[in-house]
Amino acid sequence: MRSLYPPIEPYDRGMLEVGDGQAIYWETSGNPAGKPAVFLHGGPGGGTSALNRRYFDPDRYRIVLLDQRGCGNSTPHIADGADLSVNTTAHLIADIEAVRAELGIERWLVFGGSWGSTLSLAYAQKYPHRVTELVLRGIFLLRRKEIDWYYNGSAGYVYPDEWEKFLAPVPAAERDGDLVEAYHRLLHCTDPEVATAAAVAWSTWEAATSTLRPDPERTADAGDPRFALAFARIENHYFRHGGFLDEGQLLRDIGAITHIPGIIVQGRHDIVCPAVSAWDLHRAWPQSRLRIAHDAGHSATEPAIVHHLVEATDTFVAVPG
Structure with a gap:
């Protein structure tokens, strides 16, 4: 089994002004002359961490991390009331x-x-000439059926105890409706206690269901109010708007990237992003290779997922950029 590379520190970092009053945090680590790779974090709203550098061989990769708008070290932070109208996929x-x-x-x-x-898929389809390879994990195509699976009840059949906690902030009269919409109202309530409680419930629902085996520390971290407010508000904003993508767009436009090699890593027991999306993507994209981790869920830190991800970056590092 492959494991993460040892911890490293960035050799450079900065804040890039990108307009709309937004400044994006970026950092570079590894080998300045190595093969460039960019890590795009989840959520949206999750931010990066030092662990994210460790999926790449630091002697052979120039590793770029960035925090997406409104979260992590980028400014302004959504927890401080930043404008979500200038936070879209485009x-x-x-x-x-x-x-x-x-x-x-x-x-x-x-x-x-x-x-x-x-x-990653949306970026590659917009700028295929900028992408050498794709390494993708826990595939989320942002189709309506994927949102409904996870936020409108079906996943609760697998985690009824955690689903009950997710429902708790929602008034009983709204629990049979669209819970993404119900949470939108709660997350933007003028009462900070209501908004924070909703954010923590939203964030910890994902944390509690992301790993095959329970990870109480992960769930506790997700309950940090500042993190949860940014994470939940940004996710909810994107999911209400279908990720600012047309329904099925990422599969519809797959022709733009069929020449790009890629490795898809998918946990067999992923509840957050079920394996059917990885399967659909793999079938539509002939240049991809699908690696199913049979004893893993959604999290990128589960040993079987780590193995396949590190193996993937090692596979591509020898390919010219």
Whole structure:
């Protein structure tokens, strides 16, 4: 089994002004002369962490991390009341391109999991000439049936105890309706206690269902109010708007990237992003290779997922950029 590479620190970092009053945090680590790779985090709203650098061989990759608008170290932060109207998929794609240009990178490997897989596909379809390979995990195509599965009841059949906690902030009269809409109202309530309680319930629902085996520390971290407010408000904003994508767009436009090699890593027992989406993507994209981790859920930190992701980046590092 492959494991994460040892911890490393960035050799450079900065804040890039991208318009709309937004500044994007970026960092580079590994080998400045290595193969460029960009890590696109999940959520949206999850932000990056030091662990994300460790999926890449630091001797052979130039590793770029960035925090998407409104979260992590990017400013302004959604928990501080930042404007969500300038936070869309098109904005994020433009921000990625701005960071690439700022760093003087011609082409790079794009790595993304969960929402990061959505954004990676959307970016690659917009700028296929900038992408050397794709490494994608926990595929989320942001189709309506995927949103309904996870936020409107079906996933609760697998996790009824956690689903009850997710429902708790929602008034009983609204529980049979669209819970994404119900949560939108709660997350933007003028009463900060109501908004925070809803944010924590939304965030911890995902954390509690992301791993095959329970991870209480992960769930506790997701309950941090500042993190939860940004995470829940940004996710809810995107999911209410279908990710600012046409229904089925990422499969419809797959022709733009069929020449790009890719490896898809999917947990067999992923409740957040069930394996059917990875299967649909793989069938539509002949250049992809699908790796199913049979003893894993959704999380990128589960050993079987780590093995396949590190194996994937090692596979592509020898390929010229």
